[in-house]
Amino acid sequence: LDRLLPIQRADFKGIFKAMKGLPVTVRLLDPPMHEFLPTAAQLEVEIAHLHQLRDTIKALEDLPETLKMLNPKLYQQYADGLTPLMGALGTFKKSHMEDEVIAKKEKILKKVRALAEVNPMLGHRGVRLGITYPEIYCMQIRAILEAAALCGKQGIEIYPEIMVPQVATVEELKRIHSYVQRIRQEVRATHGIDVQFKFGSMLEVVRACMRSGRMAETAEFFSFGTNDLSQATFSFSREDAENKFLPFYNETGILEDNPFEVLDIKGVGQLMKMAVQNGRATNPDLKVGICGEHGGHPGSIRFCHHIKLNYVSCSGPRVPIARLAAAQAKLLEDQYQEPV
Structure with a gap:
């Protein structure tokens, strides 16, 4: 981790410079540790x-x-x-x-x-990894804040955002927030700059959506990770579902769409809608977005606009489609009706 710190710091500094004047959201480490090791x-x-x-x-x-x-x-x-x-x-x-x-x-x-884990994607990953191995998240947080401080000294306008993945409980979010506040003070003492940033959480666990009102007491923004949230809501493993039964479900009409390509508005969407409402009841200024494949799908974008999300995030090739869909969603917002 000591060797990784300067590498990550340099990476973040380069990103902040390239994105001068624009917000940069950094998701802390999410994949389980075994993905970084040989089999x-x-x-x-x-x-x-x-x-x-x-x-x-x-x-x-x-x-x-x-x-x-x-x-x-x-x-x-x-x-x-x-x-x-x-x-x-x-x-x-x-x-x-x-x-x-x-x-x-x-x-x-x-x-x-x-x-080794029986089901690693539901196991020791995301915030759970950051709490049991706090040195990992502390290194990443330090790299982000030190890079921001170095950019600030150079007069570069920056808007860093630190996002925690796989959060299920308020206490998890508070624990990581305490790391951030401690390191922020250390960076301020070292660099003489009080770095301004936003702290937020991904909402990709059903329980987090149910507890969004309390989450918003600590988080300044939410980002729906709809791939994992769809898996959790349907109790589907995407890889297994798409390779086994999902095509049959679509062909026979059990499911109208592949829920990993088109947002499931009737189920996952209702969780999102509730989470936005409860979160903004606590913090009216809460910024909420969506990241992943659904962020580039026109029908999904229209629903996101309907529930008053601030932004969608998607892969580069989908950005033109997403921008057009967002504009159409605004123009046609009075005509939108949720599917029942």
């Missing part, structure tokens, strides 16, 4: 090959003495070639086959097995 199967194969290679090198090292003992004439015949071979083996062994190389891979394998 157990891959490590097991590598370790097995290293052990086999070490045994082979040892056998080759014993070859001269074995030949001397079993066939001295044959040894004499190949002695000139064996000497440089032994030297090369020694060099290779020293650089590639030290015991610590194998020990390091075995240590990583042990960690991979310890981090």
Whole structure:
């Protein structure tokens, strides 16, 4: 993490400069830790090959003495070639086959097995990772605020926003907020600048939507992560659903659309609508948006405008469609009717 800090700080500084005068929302680490490590199967194969290679090198090292003992004439015949071979083996062994190389891979394998989960996308990820390993989130928060302070010293207009993923409880959000406030004071003492920023939460867990009124006491903005929220609401795994039964559901009319491509207004949308209303009852100035694939779908954008979201966020190629759909949603807002 100490090595990552300057890299992340430089990245954020570059982003803030490029986005001068515009808000930049940084989502703290979301994926589970195992995604940053090799698979157990891959490590097991590598370790097995290293052990086999070490045994082979040892056998080759014993070859001269074995030949001397079993066939001295044959040894004499190949002695000139064996000497440089032994030297090369020694060099290779020293650089590639030290015991610590194998020990390091075995240590990583042990960690991979310890981090293994039955359902990692519902497991140790997002804010849960940031609370059990606070040093990870603290490094990211420090990198964001230090980058913002450095830009501020250069007179660059910046609007950083720190967003926490996978939040389910108010206490989780408060815990991360306490990290942010502590680091903010440290950055102010170090750089002499009180960095101004917004602190918010993703709403991608059903419980967070139900508790949005309390969440808004701490969060200054919400962003609906509708991919995860759709999975949670339907109790579908997207990959499994799309590869198994979802096409059949669409063909037979059980579901009109793929809910991961078109926002499910009747279910997920109602959760969003309730969360916006309850959040703004607590904080009328609450900024609320949506991020992900649905943010580029015209019909989904019309619903987002209807429930008074401030923005939609989508991938670059979908931006022209999203801008056009947002304009149409505004022009036709009086004609909009929610599906029943």
